[in-house]
Amino acid sequence: xxxxxxxxxxxxxxxxxxxxxxxxxxxxxxxxxxxxxxxxxxxxxxxxxxxxxxxxxxxxxxx
Amino acid sequence: xxxxxxxxxxxxxxxxxxxxxxxxxxxxxxxxxxxxxxxxxxxxxxxxxxxxxxxxxxxxxxxxxxxxxxxxxxxxxxxxxxxxxxxxxxxxxxxxxxxxxxxxxxxxxxxxxxxxxxxxxxxxxxxxxxxxxxxxxxxxxxxxxxxxxxxxxxxxxxxxxxxxxxxxxxxxxxxxxxxxxxxxxxxxxxxxxxxxxxxxxxxxxxxxxxxxxxxxxxxxxxxxxxxxxxxxxxxxxxxxxxxxxxxxxxxxxxxxxxxxxxxxxxxxxxxxxxxxxxxxxxxxxxxxxxxxxxxxxxxxxxxxxxxxxx
Numbered sequence: 001x002x003x004x005x006x007x008x009x010x011x012x013x014x015x016x017x018x019x020x021x022x023x024x025x026x027x028x029x030x031x032x033x034x035x036x037x038x039x040x041x042x043x044x045x046x047x048x049x050x051x052x053x054x055x056x057x058x059x060x061x062x063x
Numbered sequence: 064x065x066x067x068x069x070x071x072x073x074x075x076x077x078x079x080x081x082x083x084x085x086x087x088x089x090x091x092x093x094x095x096x097x098x099x100x101x102x103x104x105x106x107x108x109x110x111x112x113x114x115x116x117x118x119x120x121x122x123x124x125x126x127x128x129x130x131x132x133x134x135x136x137x138x139x140x141x142x143x144x145x146x147x148x149x150x151x152x153x154x155x156x157x158x159x160x161x162x163x164x165x166x167x168x169x170x171x172x173x174x175x176x177x178x179x180x181x182x183x184x185x186x187x188x189x190x191x192x193x194x195x196x197x198x199x200x201x202x203x204x205x206x207x208x209x210x211x212x213x214x215x216x217x218x219x220x221x222x223x224x225x226x227x228x229x230x231x232x233x234x235x236x237x238x239x240x241x242x243x244x245x246x247x248x249x250x251x252x253x254x255x256x257x258x259x260x261x262x263x264x265x266x267x268x269x270x271x272x273x274x275x276x277x278x279x280x281x282x283x284x285x286x287x288x289x290x291x292x293x294x295x296x297x298x299x300x301x302x303x304x305x306x307x308x309x310x311x312x313x314x315x316x317x318x319x320x321x322x323x324x325x326x327x328x329x330x331x332x333x334x335x336x337x338x339x340x341x342x343x344x345x346x347x348x349x350x351x352x353x354x355x356x357x358x359x360x361x362x363x364x365x366x367x368x369x370x371x372x373x
Contacts, residue, residue, distance in 0.1 A: 031301050034075075034270055041074040041086070041271055045064050059270035060223065060297055061120055062288030 002048040006033070006056035013048065020044035023056075032060050075271050078308035086275045093272045097129045097260045104246045106258040111214035113137040114255075116204050117160075117168065119153030119281040121273045122219030124160050126261055128278055130217065131166060138213070139168040142203050144196065145180025149285055156281040171207060173199060177351070178358040181287075187361050188354055192287040195354070202351040206341055208255040215250075220259040223266040226311040227296040229318055241325040244318075252333055253342045263312065 004011045004022065013022040019042060023030045033056045035042045042054065066073040066085035073083035084092060100106070107113055115127045117139040130137040141157045143150050154170065161168035174180045177199060184199070185192045208216040220228075225244070232240040250256035261269065273280055288294060303310045333342040336349035343349035348356070 029301050029305050031267060031304055034267065034274065036274060039274070041274055043064050043074050043083075044076065057270060057274070057282065059121075059266045060294070060301070061122065061266065062284040062291055062294045 001050070003053045004035070004056055005053070007058065015048050015050040015052070017048055018044065019046045019048060019054075022048060028056070033058055075267070077265070077268065079265065079304070079312045089268065089271055090275055093125075093264055093268055094129055094132065096264050097126070098133055100246060100260045100262060101133075101258075104258070106217075106247055106260060107135070107215045107256075109135060111136065112212065113215050113217050114169075114204075114208045114211060114213040115139050115217045116200075116219070117141045117157045118219075119156035119160075120219070121269050121278070121280040122221050122224075122261060122266075124157070124219075124278050124280050125269050125272050125276070126217060126219040127160070127166065128164070128276065130260070131164065137166075137217075138211075139166060140204060140207055141168055141170045142200055143170060143172040143174075144199075145172065145174050145182060146285060146287065147182055149283065150180075152283065153281045156279065159279065169207060169211070171203060173203070176203060177355050178362060184354065184358065185287075188357050193291055196287065198350050199354070202341065202349070205253075205255055206339075209253050209341070213255060215256045215258050217258050217260060219261055219269075221261045221264050221266055221269055222311055222315060223297055223300070224293075225259070225262050226300050226315050227293050229315060230296050230300060231292065238325050239327040241318075241322065242327045245322065246319075251342075253335075253340075254333070262315070265311070 001012050002015050002022070004013060011026055013025070019035050020030050023033065030044050035046070036055045036057055037052065064073045064076065064083050065071065066088055067082045068088040069085060071085045073085050075089055076083045082092070113130060113135055115123060115130065115137055117123045117127060119141070127137065127139050139157065139161055141154060143154050157168060177184065179187060181192065181196055181199070184195055188195060204216055229244060232244060246259045246262045248257040300311055331344050333344065334346050335341070336343045336352055338348045338352040341349055
């Protein structure tokens with residue numbers, strides 16, 4: 001399984017999908033976040049690997 | 064996925080620009096776009112002094128970083144609005160950024176300038192919080208830029224901000240706002256020129272730029288922004304962008320081509336506020352001074368009540 005963390009919440013998704021597929025299944029528009037692992041940005045085409053833990057950074061600011 | 068420029072591994076795909084970029088070329092693109100907007104819209108020259116409005120968020124800090132990197136004479140201005148749970152960390156992010164780079168950051172407090180924080184003002188004055196916040200920020204930014212003898216005031220508005228503002232203006236067919244929406248607003252009298260050098264760069268690019276450049280910004284949103292119309296407008300545009308890439312950039316670029324067709328309802332004649340001397344569209348005290356008066360009257364009533372109770 002893969003863990004995606006966003007705003008203090010953790011989502012678990014199966015490995016093997018691309019990041020974009022996983023985001024869409026979670027109902028997150030890919031355009032609105034950046035996925036980061038160890039300080040590095042991962043492309044939406046990144047294939048999720050078993051045991052990975054990614055941080056989702058929201059890019060849309062409010063106000 | 065390979066970088067469209069160098070063929071190395073790309074980290075971001077910018078569908079609206081038809082590019083896949085590695086970290087190095089994303090940084091190069093962002094800095095080039097800013098430099099190009101400054102030139103194209105004649106925002107300012109290298110000799111002029113620029114004040115950047117800093118919020119502690121990604122856009123304003125990135126803009127400050129880029130302008131300093133490009134060699135412009137640029138200082139920052141942070142307005143401490145006194146928003147509980149938000150202003151303290153945003154101020155800290157701004158001060159840390161300036162300190163780490165040896166840049167000059169002017170910090171002013173709304174409580175000191177107005178007599179009340181934004182949270183207090185919201186309880187005392189009529190109007191929505193975001194509207195009051197806009198009023199006091201616009202006033203203080205202009206006043207401090209004018210008094211500090213800066214030739215231009217730069218803000219970190221990005222493509223998503225501008226497209227959302229445009230959509231909001233179009234939905235109301237607000238001709239006055241449409242006529243004024245432009246990357247440069249010329250200065251007039253004590254109104255300092257306002258510029259938006261990141262107008263063609265998306266939020267996603269700017270967040271990626273900050274992560275790559277190691278710019279530590281405040282991720283948190285203003286608590287008052289929850290449910291704000293601007294966020295709903297951005298959401299609509301992002302859904303459209305997802306289905307039809309380039310929606311936002313086309314919307315904005317095409318608007319800029321036809322913007323001249325819009326005219327403000329009537330030419331605005333500026334007057335000097337009799338209280339503070341800053342420009343105002345109506346005769347009599349400016350909105351900021353009227354708010355200041357509301358705050359002062361409230362404080363005086365509280366003092367009287369306390370005196371009577373004692």
